[in-house]
Amino acid sequence: MEQIRENSISFISLAMKAPLCCLFWILVSAPLCIPDDALASIPNRVYRVDIRPKKEYTRITLRLAEPPAYNLAAIPGNRLRLVIEDTDGTIFKKFRRYSDQNIGGLLFSKRGERLIVTFQISPRVGWRDLSRPDISAITLDVGTPFKPPAPHPSLAGREKIWSGLEKLVRDFDPPLKSEIPFSPTDRQVLANLLDENDQKSFMAAESDLYKGRLSDAEEAFTQFASRQAPVRPLALYRLAETWYKLQKYPQALAAFREAEKLWPAYLGFNPSVTFYYGDSIARSGELAPARSLLAGLIARLADKKFAPVLLVRLGDILSRQGHEHEAMAIYENVSENFKDNKANPMAFMRLADAKFLQATPWNYRSLSDVYLNASRQAGDLDMREESIFKHVLLESINSDAGTALRLVIGFQRKFPRGVYAAVIRTMREVLVAEVYRQTPWENDPASLVRFVEEHHEYLSGCMEQPGFLKKVTRAYRESGLPIELVKFLNSLVDKQWSASVAPEMYVEIADNAELIGDIATAERAFKGFLRKYPANPTARLMMERLGALYFASDKHKQVKETMLWLLNKGEKAQRTGSYYILGRSLWSLQDHSQAGKAMALFLASPGGRDPRLLPDAYFVAASASEASGDLKVALKLLDTALKLPDNRRNEEFLYKIGEINLRDGNIRQATVMFESLAKNSKDPDWKKLAQQALASIGSKTPVR
Secondary structure (H helix, E strand, C coil): CHHHHHHHHHHHHHHHHCCHHHHHHHHHHHHHHCCHHHHCCCCEEEEEEEEEECCCEEEEEEEECCCCCEEEEEECCCEEEEEECCEEECCCHHHHHCECCCEEEEEEEEECCEEEEEEEECCCCEEEECCCCCCCEEEEEEEHHHCCCCCCCCCCCCHHHHHHHHHHHHHCCCCCCCCCCCCCCCHHHHHCCCCHHHHHHHHHHHHHHHHCCHHHHHHHHHHHHCCCCCCHHHHHHHHHHHHHHCCCHHHHHHHHHHHHHHCCCHHHHCHHHHHHHHHHHHHCCCHHHHHHHHHHHHHHCCCCCCHHHHHHHHHHHHHHCCCHHHHHHHHHHHHHHCCCCCHHHHHHHHHHHCCHHHCCCCCHHHHHHHHHHHHHHCCCHHHHHHHHHHHHHHHHHHCCHHHHHHHHHHHHHHCCCCCCHHHHHHHHHHHHHHHHHHCCCCCCHHHHHHHHHHCHHHCHHHHCCCCHHHHHHHHHHHCCCHHHHHHHHHHHCCCHHHHHHHHHHHHHHHHHHHHCCCHHHHHHHHHHHHHHCCCCCCHHHHHHHHHHHHHHCCCHHHHHHHHHHHHCCCCCCCCCHHHHHHHHHHHHCCCHHHHHHHHHHHHHCCCCCCHHHHHHHHHHHHHHHHHCCCHHHHHHHHHHHCCCCCCCCHHHHHHHHHHHHHHCCCHHHHHHHHHHHHHHCCCHHHHHHHHHHHHHHHHHCCCC
């Protein structure tokens, strides 16, 4: 046992100091450093496992023969991995299907002298280790009480960036890029396997794989792999490579293993496929065979310029599987011994990554410079994107908001559709809100207009600020830009993150659209408001305003459909003029009864009536009463209308009174009205009509 420990220490020490050629030998031969008799006499053993679900957490207890040496690490995919050194034991298959609200699927496996336990955990939980060094057991509690708080940035307002970073670290697990050049299948090899048409199809699928058209490649290789033909092993390898790049790692591993059974020699012909196979094995949790396969690949390609990069990739795999010390040793070796290789800045970046979460506004500069220098040295677009992103991310967390925002915008321009697009969007939203909060806009409305228009897609954080919408609309008005305000609000009103102020936006759009005479936009705003917020307290007023808009365009039918509810019992218009608009439209539609009712409500309103509308309201109300046969009410309304100040329609009303009296058989009163008009009217039309009426009355009056 002592010899095993010494060999292990020597391995790490050599890895940290040796040049690459030696390190290749170490990686390949490391498993041979442990004597066979040592492997045959592992001293410790797990003999019992207890899982006890409690109210807020689940307790897992592994009982062993001796106090264990072990390490516990979180690995991608919301999993925990427990590696127990120098330990053997039963593979407790019954726990593979175990599941509760905190954990699921305990997978026990043996890797040489180690016993490994891997299991899923809920994203909502954390864990604590209750084990003691003098007790022959490992006790873990997994549950929500142990979820560590998100790391807190030193600068207030950047919390959302940190939470986005946490999600990136937890969920971002892309396929690794091997840097080995893509090797298309030789045409002569395909000629021995396929006819000419199928050769072209297979070559087209490989072209799709090379160019990143992975869905097309997947479909084609699936068809070839389904054939029971000589091409099947090759198609399985290519399908597995495609699935790996699509992040379908379990399917990729299954296809790789099936292909290897059919054509194992192919792995010696295509090193990039071998790399993807090795990483797929590692992602399944089988680190030892993955490391053996990849170490052999690296040793085989030791004379190639991309070999150091492969070594860094091996370090990435080890790190992802919880073997940080071995990964750090590889990164340090590469950073020290390969100054002129692409792997050098990659290794420096990985070393910097280990310090990332410990950075503060007081010490982050040197770390940020590492990423910036790596981006300048990188000839590869993916590496440059990663290094610049991490530089910008550090600045966004720790530096001045305005400076950080400029860097974020610059990154978006360089990599508009990059792998970090979603995270960088969140960063910009946070920084835009921070700059908005920190800037005094009161005396510079034009600058606020420029700011919101430049960042109009990233204002979600600003929308959460009290008074943001009022401040922006005021800035547009003070800048004399009502048309631009309508366009700006229209671009935001349907955003999910503006839902809290969307009703106010619709009102502002309608107000300003009416102001500039854009009736179509105003109508859309009213309709959008009513469709989305029918229960809003402002909905009734918006319906009245929409009715007024229709009335101005002589759309009387739409007025009726929009405003007839005003005549329902218990309803009351918020704008008195709405009764007049409804009544006038109903009269135009010859709905005399409803028109009279609407005009009666208008005339009975205590205040807010436009005096210019009163004469017409009285006339329509009187005409409606006349049409319904209530001539006394009609005459009363007309008589009241004659007393209105400055009523320029008095002559029309006098003539109407004469007509109604004549219809009612009151010839004397009708004659008085017509004679007054014929004698005193200054309007030749009404004077002529009165004279004609008098002549008609005279011709019908019997001679005495």
